[in-house]
Amino acid sequence: MAYLDLYSGPWTIAEANHLLRRTSFGCSQDTLNEALNLGLSGTISKLFEVNPMPEPPLKYEFDGDERDEVNDPDANYGETWVNAPAYPTLPTQQETNKAVRARNRSLYAWSFIQMQESGISIREKLTLFWHNHFVSVNTNPHREFYYINTLRENALGNFKELTKLITIDPNMLVYLSGNQNTNAAPNENYARELLELFTLGKGEAVGNGDYTNYTEDDIVAIAKILTGWRVKSLLDPDTLTPIFSNFNHTKGSKTLSHRFNNAVIEENGEDEYKDLIDIIFQQEECSKFIVRQFYKWFVNSEISDDIELNVIAPLANNLKANNYEIAPVLKTLLSSNHFFESTFCMIKSPIDLMLSVTKSLLFSGPTATIKEQYDYALVLYSACYDLNQDLFHHPDVAGWKAYYQSPLFYKSWVNSFLLPKRLDYCRIIVTGGDLVIDDITYTIPPLIPxxxxxxxxxxxxxxxxxxxxxxxxxxxxxxxxxxxxxxxxxxxxxxxxxxxxxxxxxxxxxxxxxxxxxxxxxxxxxxxxxxxxxxxxxxx
Structure with a gap:
């Protein structure tokens, strides 16, 4: 029986649990019953349904002069701040910073609400996957929301097209210095990560500046191809729209190395980056690279020669044949014999762990007001941050170590310092108690029914x-x-x-x-x- 043959074994609570835990964030008895009734095929179909996008995050803290209140007159309580100016103009810098931080908290809490309420859907798990793949760290909540919304909108879509969108995303342009990349001073930050972390992987060094998948000369050429993109000031109403400056763009054709068959990228102004990405995605290694990332995220961190031959290679061929549409490939992987044989081999990430408690045990934080709902979601965010999975603030551009750092991989989530906290946080959600993070005490009532x-x-x-x-x-x-x-x-x-x-x-x-x-x-x-x-x- 081939690894990727359609799973034909029993469909019981164990198989439904395995599928839902890996593709979403925990599951309740009701969700499990729904999956059991749908069967494997029906559950896979429901996981990949394209649902309406969620309503944007809301202002949940009250305006006022007290120490724990904020002054953000551009957004009313209970309404979204996303349509307000990206940088509120207030009487003092302190007030402005306070309003921005309040919007940050709203975004982070809202993100956990989406995961908590996702039901039988893979979209939120894929959004988190892309967030860890296309790492982009910023502090402005508007740029963060625009970025994560792009990931969410395209989570089940096309890898190549998402790469094009992220390349000129304002958050990414600022984070990896694309905003500073000019013909007078090309900046290689994004060019390097585009190849090494986002599309191909570096490969082994085979010569001076020559790797299996690209060369240092390619980095230089790609940096020139990407010159000219800009992000407007936060004070500009159009700050979330990237702009192209032809004046700052390196003119003329650019030639890539033998690793790309000496491909020539002709001068094409603001569309030149798209031509570059099309060339990168023609490389055989590109489809294999992203399939390996999916495998580590959904199945197992260990990829043996056998798995490379019988799982990675055929899925990569499938991905390329589908012009990098990810849904068909993931459906094949998640419906396979191999997937249902790969159990108990993944230590839960902090987000998976905390939401396994809340979703499996019907957690219902206080919902009488928007403030109560967001406050308790923010506690979950803070707990995960304290357990080394800080949403929107990865430790570095490579993402969370659990998905790339050999030989520990998932074991990065547990050590003598983190494990006692993991256990204690799980307990407190069930029993109630004081959860202390960064010297702040959150008093949690027993919310599990x-x-x-x-x-x-x-x-x-x-x-x-x-x-x-x-x-x-x-x-x-x-x-x-x-x-x-x-x-x-x-x-x-x-x-x-x-x-x-x-x-x-x-x-x-x-x-x-x-x-x-x-x-x-x-x-x-x-x-x-x-x-x-x-x-x-x-x-x-």
Missing amino acids: VLTIASKIENATDPNVLIKSLSKLLFNYEVSDEQVVSLKEFLIPGLPDFEWTVEYSEYLADNTNTTLVISVDKKLRSLISIMVQMSEFQIM
Whole structure:
């Protein structure tokens, strides 16, 4: 049976869980049931549905003079700030900075809300993939939103066309110095990363300035091809539209090296960068390069010679045959025998981990007001930042180490410093408590509705059934009988099974009895808080 043959094994909660965890961010019992009813083919189709774009982020903090309030008169509470001037003009620099930072917080919280509410859809997971692939760090929320929106709009689309859009994206032009790239002083920053990190990879050094996939002379020539692009001042109303200055563009034809078959890029003004990208995407290595990135993101960090031959190469051929449309290739990979054999080999990223808790356990932060909703989403953002996955602020242009740094790869997410935090943050989401990040204390109430979760489990009066059902939801398989015995110590410490059966049955018969409600809630919360700290919950 070939690696990429359509998976023909059983379609159970384990397979649905595996697919949904890898392609989205955790899943609830209801989502799993929906996937089970849809079957593999139906779930894949739903994952790749093109849904309407989300409404933009909102201003969620109040205007005022208090220390914890902001003054941003260009945007009203509950409305988006995206249409306001990119750089608010306020009486003092301090007030301006405060308004900009408030918009930053809104964007970061909103991004977590999108992931939390994504349902059966691969778009948010792919948006995060492209965010880690086309790394672009900035501090202006408008440019950040424009950039991430470009990634989201094109997440399921065409790799070549997305590369063209990102090349002249204002956020990217500023981040990798394209904004400073002129005929008088060509800047090679973006040219180098375009080849090394975005499209081809460097390859092995085979000579002085000569690598498997390109040469240093190609960097020089490509920098000249890309000259002339500009980003207007933040004070300009049109600051989010890149502009081309023919005066600052290097004129004449540019010749690439033998690595590109000595291709000649003719003078073509503001469309010259497109001609360059078309040439890069003709290289055989380009399709293999991006397929390897997809493989590391969705399947496994280890790519053996066998995987290179039987998975990477045929998918790369498929990608090139489809003119770099990514959906057909990913559907093939995610529906394959090989994908469903590649389980328990990935340590969850901080974002995957935190959202596995919230989505699997029906987390519902306070939603009475927009401010409450955004405040709690910002707590998730802050926790992930503290666990070394800072959305919008990668450690460097290569992205998060877990997806490129050999031999650790995913193990980068856990060490003696990070692992205790990972476990503690998972616990606090279930039990409530104080979460301390950068000397700021966030007091989290117990927001996981443990009673509702238990109510969805048939025969939850049996503690063995309860624990095994929860393990199927939280892990990818049932726990062993020995583990069940150990876990019962957190549900009914030192007591026989019937004690739980009696108490839970009494609660079901009278859920208005406050004493019973508190007691059952406490026992369930104790059990689940331990389960989300188990090693089985850390992997997927």
